[in-house]
Amino acid sequence: xxxxxxxxxxxxxxxxxxxxxxxxxxxxxxxxxxxxxxxxxxxxxxxxxxxxxxxxxxxxxxxxxxxxxxxxxxxxxxxxxxxxxxxxxxxxxxxxxxxxxxxxxxxxxxxxxxxxxxxxxxxxxxxxxxxxxxxxxxxxxxxxxxxxxxxxxxxxxxxxxxxxxxxxxxxxxxxxxxxxxxxxxxxxxxxxxxxxxxxxxxxxxxxxxxxxxxxxxxxxxxxxxxxxxxxxxxxxxxxxxxxxxxxxx
Amino acid sequence: xxxxxxxxxxxxxxxxxxxxxxxxxxxxxxxxxxxxxxxxxxxxxxxxxxxxxxxxxxxxxxxxxxxxxxxxxxxxxxxxxxxxxxxxxxxxxxxxxxxxxxxxxxxxxxxxxxxxxxxxxxxxxxxxxxxxxxxxxxxxxxxxxxxxxxxxxxxxxxxxxxxxxxxxxxxxxxxxxxxxxxxxxxxxxxxxxxxxxxxxxxxxxxxxxxxxxxxxxxxxxxxxxxxxxxxxxxxxxxxxxxx
Numbered sequence: 001x002x003x004x005x006x007x008x009x010x011x012x013x014x015x016x017x018x019x020x021x022x023x024x025x026x027x028x029x030x031x032x033x034x035x036x037x038x039x040x041x042x043x044x045x046x047x048x049x050x051x052x053x054x055x056x057x058x059x060x061x062x063x064x065x066x067x068x069x070x071x072x073x074x075x076x077x078x079x080x081x082x083x084x085x086x087x088x089x090x091x092x093x094x095x096x097x098x099x100x101x102x103x104x105x106x107x108x109x110x111x112x113x114x115x116x117x118x119x120x121x122x123x124x125x126x127x128x129x130x131x132x133x134x135x136x137x138x139x140x141x142x143x144x145x146x147x148x149x150x151x152x153x154x155x156x157x158x159x160x161x162x163x164x165x166x167x168x169x170x171x172x173x174x175x176x177x178x179x180x181x182x183x184x185x186x187x188x189x190x191x192x193x194x195x196x197x198x199x200x201x202x203x204x205x206x207x208x209x210x211x212x213x214x215x216x217x218x219x220x221x222x223x224x225x226x227x228x229x230x231x232x233x234x235x236x237x238x239x240x241x242x243x244x245x246x247x248x249x
Numbered sequence: 250x251x252x253x254x255x256x257x258x259x260x261x262x263x264x265x266x267x268x269x270x271x272x273x274x275x276x277x278x279x280x281x282x283x284x285x286x287x288x289x290x291x292x293x294x295x296x297x298x299x300x301x302x303x304x305x306x307x308x309x310x311x312x313x314x315x316x317x318x319x320x321x322x323x324x325x326x327x328x329x330x331x332x333x334x335x336x337x338x339x340x341x342x343x344x345x346x347x348x349x350x351x352x353x354x355x356x357x358x359x360x361x362x363x364x365x366x367x368x369x370x371x372x373x374x375x376x377x378x379x380x381x382x383x384x385x386x387x388x389x390x391x392x393x394x395x396x397x398x399x400x401x402x403x404x405x406x407x408x409x410x411x412x413x414x415x416x417x418x419x420x421x422x423x424x425x426x427x428x429x430x431x432x433x434x435x436x437x438x439x440x441x442x443x444x445x446x447x448x449x450x451x452x453x454x455x456x457x458x459x460x461x462x463x464x465x466x467x468x469x470x471x472x473x474x475x476x477x478x479x480x481x482x483x484x485x486x487x488x489x490x491x492x
Binding site: 057058070073074082089123130 | 310312
């Protein structure tokens with residue numbers, strides 16, 4: 001544990017490449033990342049995918065905290081940082097060190113936007129994530145709030161979730177209205193973050209295929225000097241195995 | 250806490266200025282008898298008529314189970330471990346400590362942020378990040394540090410509850426076996442606690458003394474705080490029969 005990645009400003013020293021997507025719910029970022037994933041694999045790259053709030057370590061805790069509505073802005077933020085730390089260590093760094101491509105659906109910028117809207121200090125949350133590494137490419141899918149709402153309501157989800165709509169902030173009794181206010185504030189934060197961290201903005205109102213073309217062109221260009229590592233084994237999804245140690249009395 | 254304030258970047262949505270109670274932290278390494286003394290202090294204060302709540306490291310509703318499970322495995326990294334502690338602390342701060350202080354209780358904390366500072370420092374050699382993370386913590390009115398030397402501690406722990414994986418810092422691979430590792434790990438923690446004692450003005454209590462002597466010292470430090478803050482009770486203090 002003595003080895004420590006540098007703070008977020010300089011590029012990481014590893015042979016792999018880290019590509020991340022950001023945007024509000026309903027921006028279509030996950031769809032675009034999935035299509036990029038397919039394309040990269042079809043080109044023979046070894047690709048690993050990781051998403052926000054998915055670590056074994058705290059996923060269930062976050063779910064429980066959300067369910068009984070006991071999360072405060074600070075515990076909400078810290079749980080997500082814990083999730084991120086655990087994934088960085090177990091899922092992001094190993095494939096990067098091995099020279100693979102890593103795709104991340106949401107990255108620390110999600111916390112910088114969302115947690116700050118919830119009320120934590122923007123300096124604090126940036127310090128919290130200072131152990132993070134800078135992605136090689138960061139895409140921001142920019143979408144007007146009304147487009148996101150109509151996509152989410154017209155789609156398979158049907159209705160908004162409690163925390164997704166920021167219902168914990170008492171913005172409005174109406175879920176859609178609360179979502180609109182909450183996510184609009186997040187959009188405003190993203191606008192600042194795009195400048196601060198030089199995210200690549202893509203117009204998320206365009207056709208899916210058109211957006212994907214634009215994304216692939218940019219990724220192709222960025223990977224020009226990347227030397228892919230070709231392993232002899234198939235797709236890997238696990239880099240660490242957990243051993244149980246007997247609990248001492 | 251008339252002059253209550255946050256350690257660093259605080260909870261922007263929560264003004265600490267209306268907190269009337271007192272926050273007292275008892276710090277020290279594993280096996281120095283913190284919980285015994287806290288129990289006795291609570292009794293002593295309640296007999297005098299003070300409202301008291303206690304709060305303990307990793308005992309939050311949100312995180313206690315999660316931390317237990319995480320420690321059963323062996324693949325936890327430095328950041329996640331420290332962030333689990335920070336989440337536990339934040340949950341207790343907002344759901345237990347701050348509400349109690351607002352209602353005028355004395356809060357006795359079994360371990361405080363300094364435990365996290367020491368543990369993270371011996372794993373990373375970096376003091377800045379962990380202190381930034383805990384910026385939202387309230388600075389206690391009083392920190393009593395039960396100080397012990399590692400030789401005495403090792404004997405005591407072997408005699409009472411035996412050494413465990415985490416108390417021995419086995420994740421750091423400091424020694425060949427549990428005993429060597431325990432001693433090296435705990436020495437590093439004590440060294441860091443000693444430095445923080447100066448930096449953050451801990452009241453240092455020699456934990457090698459008898460239970461009664463330690464308890465007396467703790468009571469006099471607390472009494473001094475309560476007197477200074479104009480909270481001393483005028484009614485005669487009932488002697489605790491157990492001591």
